Amino acid sequence: MSVDEALPGFVPWPSEFAQRYRALGYWTGVDLYADFAASAARHPQRTALVCGERRWRYAELARDAERVAVGLRALGLGPRDRVLVQLPNVAEFYLAVLALLRIGALPVFALPAHRRAELAYFVEHTQARAAIVADMEAGCDHRALLRDVAAAQPCLREIVVVGDAQELRPFASLYGDGSLPPPPDASEVAFLQLSGGSTGVPKLIPRSHDDYLYSVRESARICGLGPESVYLCALPAAHNFPMSSPGALGVFHAGGCVVLARSAEPAACFALIERERATLTALVPALALAWLESRQRARYDLSSLRVLQVGGAHLAEDVARRIPDAFGCRLQQVFGMAEGLVNYTRNEDAEELAYISQGRPISAADEIRVVDDEDRDVAPGEVGHLLTRGPYTIRGYYRAPAHNTQAFTADGYYRTGDRVRRLPGGHLQVVGRAKDQINRGGEKIAAAEVESHLLAHPGVFDAALVAMPDRWLGEKACAWVVARETAAPSARELQRFLRERGIAAYKLPDRIEFLDRLPRTAVGKVDKRALQARALGPLTGTVPPTPGASA
Numbered sequence: 001m002s003v004d005e006a007l008p009g010f011v012p013w014p015s016e017f018a019q020r021y022r023a024l025g026y027w028t029g030v031d032l033y034a035d036f037a038a039s040a041a042r043h044p045q046r047t048a049l050v051c052g053e054r055r056w057r058y059a060e061l062a063r064d065a066e067r068v069a070v071g072l073r074a075l076g077l078g079p080r081d082r083v084l085v086q087l088p089n090v091a092e093f094y095l096a097v098l099a100l101l102r103i104g105a106l107p108v109f110a111l112p113a114h115r116r117a118e119l120a121y122f123v124e125h126t127q128a129r130a131a132i133v134a135d136m137e138a139g140c141d142h143r144a145l146l147r148d149v150a151a152a153q154p155c156l157r158e159i160v161v162v163g164d165a166q167e168l169r170p171f172a173s174l175y176g177d178g179s180l181p182p183p184p185d186a187s188e189v190a191f192l193q194l195s196g197g198s199t200g201v202p203k204l205i206p207r208s209h210d211d212y213l214y215s216v217r218e219s220a221r222i223c224g225l226g227p228e229s230v231y232l233c234a235l236p237a238a239h240n241f242p243m244s245s246p247g248a249l250g251v252f253h254a255g256g257c258v259v260l261a262r263s264a265e266p267a268a269c270f271a272l273i274e275r276e277r278a279t280l281t282a283l284v285p286a287l288a289l290a291w292l293e294s295r296q297r298a299r300y301d302l303s304s305l306r307v308l309q310v311g312g313a314h315l316a317e318d319v320a321r322r323i324p325d326a327f328g329c330r331l332q333q334v335f336g337m338a339e340g341l342v343n344y345t346r347n348e349d350a351e352e353l354a355y356i357s358q359g360r361p362i363s364a365a366d367e368i369r370v371v372d373d374e375d376r377d378v379a380p381g382e383v384g385h386l387l388t389r390g391p392y393t394i395r396g397y398y399r400a401p402a403h404n405t406q407a408f409t410a411d412g413y414y415r416t417g418d419r420v421r422r423l424p425g426g427h428l429q430v431v432g433r434a435k436d437q438i439n440r441g442g443e444k445i446a447a448a449e450v451e452s453h454l455l456a457h458p459g460v461f462d463a464a465l466v467a468m469p470d471r472w473l474g475e476k477a478c479a480w481v482v483a484r485e486t487a488a489p490s491a492r493e494l495q496r497f498l499r500e501r502g503i504a505a506y507k508l509p510d511r512i513e514f515l516d517r518l519p520r521t522a523v524g525k526v527d528k529r530a531l532q533a534r535a536l537g538p539l540t541g542t543v544p545p546t547p548g549a550s551a
Contacts, residue, residue, distance in 0.1 A: 007080055007106075007189045010206045011396025011404065014412070018187075026365060026391040027210035031186045033101040035213055036252050037062055043227060043255040050259040050276060051091035058255070064175070065098035071174030072099055075158050077130060079104035079184055082192065084122055084131040084156075085238070086110040086142060089260045092162045092171055093237045094248065096132045097191075099174075101209075104184035107191040108204070109238040112137050113522040118202070120149045125204065125399060126192060127155045132171065135163030143168055186210045192398055193240055193338045204398040205338050211392040212244065215342060218362045219246035220254045222344050223280070223307070223332070229256030230304070232272055232281040234264040235524070240338035241311055242282055266294035270302060277304040282334070284312035284524055289319060289461060292326050293484070305329045311336065311358075313525055314430055314448045316455040320355045333358045335430055339414055340393025341366060343428055357427035366390040369413060370422050383431050386420045387413040419446070436528070438465070441473035443506040447528075450498075450507055454479060457497050459487040464518055464526045465509065468535035478535045479509035482517055511535075 006012050013021070021027045030038075040048070044059035056064065077083065083100055085107045087093040100107050108126050110119060112134070122128065131149075133142040143161055146168075150156040162171040184190075186209040194202040223246045231251040235242040237260070243249055248258045259276045261269050264287050272278065283291065288310050291297070308327055310320070311334030323331040335358030336342030343359035361368065370384040371377055378384035389395075389412045396404040407415055421429040432448035439445075447465040454463035462482040467475040483489060489497070491512035498508055513535075519527040 007206065007398075009399035010189050011394070012187075013211075013395055017391075017412075021210075021214075021365070021391040024365065024391075026214045026363070027186070028213070029186045029210070030213060031101065031183050031188075031209040032190055032213055032216075032249070033065075033098060034183055035216075036065075036098060036101075036249075039252055039255050046227060046255060047257045048252065049091055049094060050257065051089075052260075052262075054091060056091065061094070061098075065095050066102060066180065067175040067177065068095050068099035068171075069102040069180055070176035070178045072105065072130075073103055073178075073180065074176055075130065075169075075174075077103065077105050077158075078181075080188075081105045081130070082108050082126040082128040084108045084110055084119065084126075084128045084133075086112065086114065086119065086131065086133045087162060087237070088112045088134055088137050089233060089237050089262050090134070090162060091260065092132075094258075096171075101190060102180060102183060104181075104188065106189055109191065109193050111194070111236055111238055111522050112140075115140070116145050116148055118522070119145060120152060122204075123149055123153045123156050128153075129155060130158035130160065131156060132160045133162070135161050135165065184209065186213070193238075195338060195397070203400055203403060205394055206398045207338075207394070211340070211394075212249075215340070215362060215392040216244045216246065216249045216253055219244060219342065219344070220250035222246075222346060222362065223250065224347065225250055225254035225256055225280075227255040229254055229280060230259060230276055230278045231256060232259050232261060232269060232276070232278040234261045234269050234281055234283065234287070235312075239312075239524075241284075241334065241336070245282070245309075245311070245334055245336055245342050245344075247282070266291045267296040267299075270294075270296055270300035273302050273305055274300045279304055279306045280309070281305070282309040282311065285310060285315045285319065286313075286462060286518070286520070286524075286526075288315070288323065292319070292322055293461065297326070302327060302329075307332050309334050314432065314451070315358075316452040317355050318452070318456040330354070335359055335428060337416060339416070340390065341388045341414075341416065342392075345427070349427075353423075353425075353427055356429065357423060358430045360426040360428065361388075361390070363390055363392070366393070367413070368422065368426075368428075370420060375409070381421060381423070383419055383421045385434055386416045386418045386428070388416060389413045438467040438475050438477045440475055440477060440506055443504075445477055445507050450477070450479065450503070450509065453498055453501050453503060454481060454494065456501070457489060457494060459484050459489040460494070462518055464528060464531055466528050466531045466535060468511070468532065470510075476510040477507075478511040478513060478531075480513050480515055480518060480531050480534075482515055488514075 040058040040062035048058040049056040189206045190209045193205040345354040345359040369387040419431045432446040470476040519530040
């Protein structure tokens with residue numbers, strides 16, 4: 001594919017890099033649907049997908065995906081057409097995605113939590129021709145949302161609905177019979193994912209078949225997946241983590257089984273693990289905490305679980321150390337981003353590395369730099385900004401030339417926004433986000449560090465540290481804490497606990513406030529903007545000025 005033939009707004013890899021990745025066997029020229037079809041041919045009678053009481057063998061899932069592909073073609077959809085996909089964890093998500101990949105149309109992944117503003121932006125920005133949505137989810141009528149979007153965006157011609165479609169097009173009507181055109185070239189863009197940033201409208205991430213399949217293939221190998229693997233998908237299926245790290249696509253590649261959970265609530269997932277004998281699942285830290293604390297755990301047989309992955313945000317070391325004993329399985333930390341780079345702790349790693357690090361990169365071709373504010377490489381072991389480029393890390397966001405000049409260096413490194421320390425063996429310790437710092441009178445406080453200390457207190461369930469404006473210091477630190485019901489600490493007790501852990505006085509929160517739960521963004525991250533806005537209002541914390549620090 002030449003630059004002129006590429007999807008407008010897609011920034012391809014420079015030709016010398018693309019040639020190198022192909023020569024080294026990273027890019028194989030196989031598209032994502034062809035990889036799934038190959039698994040279906042190898043394992044036609046094995047169970048591929050479980051959704052409630054519905055089950056598909058590989059041959060059945062491939063047949064149904066191709067029949068849906070015929071129906072999408074009958075709607076006039078074809079190569080490079082963008083299609084908004086907003087579905088919860090239901091089988092139709094994979095049927096729709098596989099069908100779109102088969103015809104070369106591009107899924108534009110939205111999350112169930114997105115509403116009119118985000119959906120209108122995605123449709124307008126991508127000029128999506130169709131949308132595939134649920135009828136109702138979590139009390140929201142997605143049909144009504146898309147009607148409103150379509151009224152303002154004439155590019156959106158078809159709304160396909162899983163469930164009660166009313167006057168719109170039912171998903172069930174797509175199943176057709178007929179021939180299909182050749183699959184897309186593997187160098188083409190396969191889909192558009194959403195960035196996980198917590199500020200502004202998410203940027204759109206173009207992933208090609210070549211680069212994404214390499215990440216999926218290597219993730220499946222690193223994680224030791226095979227036909228006997230049973231993956232419980234508890235996170236939203238459209239997230240990059242449960243899609244490819246190794247996620248559902250990695251499981252399909254290996255010939256294993258994907259079990260969909262409609263809710264990540266502990267008891268519901270524990271029941272599915274017991275019933276389906278799940279061997280692997282993936283959680284974000286907040287869910288890992290909820291599962292750890294659940295009294296329901298003892299009621300279920302979780303002995304089939306071999307690996308519990310945790311990623312998506314910083315996992316406190318104290319929490320990490322509790323997981324293996326609590327679940328009788330191995331903890332695997334995963335640190336990655338929808339833009340590309342993914343790191344895993346490995347089976348062969350020393351056990352301690354799974355507690356103190358977030359893993360090392362998938363590929364020998366992942367180029368890593370840890371730099372200071374002036375883009376100068378820091379000394380080994382020092383903290384700096386993480387830059388990366390490689391065979392599955394994008395070279396630019398979709399239709400975002402101005403932002404790309406800030407997000408990427410002139411020589412193609414992606415500025416991840418993470419602050420990390422590189423250990424001697426290549427493992428990365430994530431210290432926090434570059435912007436997730438508090439500048440308290442010139443002293444920089446990494447929020448993740450203080451949050452980790454707070455989470456070590458037995459009475460703290462969850463915690464987040466944010467900046468609040470101060471007339472004299474510029475910024476002060478406000479800690480928002482979710483306490484455990486059985487052992488809720490006071491603000492003064494937490495201050496004393498932090499001092500006893502030996503952290504610098506300037507890092508002690510100036511205020512400690514309590515909430516029933518932390519607010520979260522649509523992609524599941526702690527919504528620190530909401531917490532900062534709340535910190536501007538009246539506070540109830542009674543913490544006195546920090547000893548040894550300016551008031």
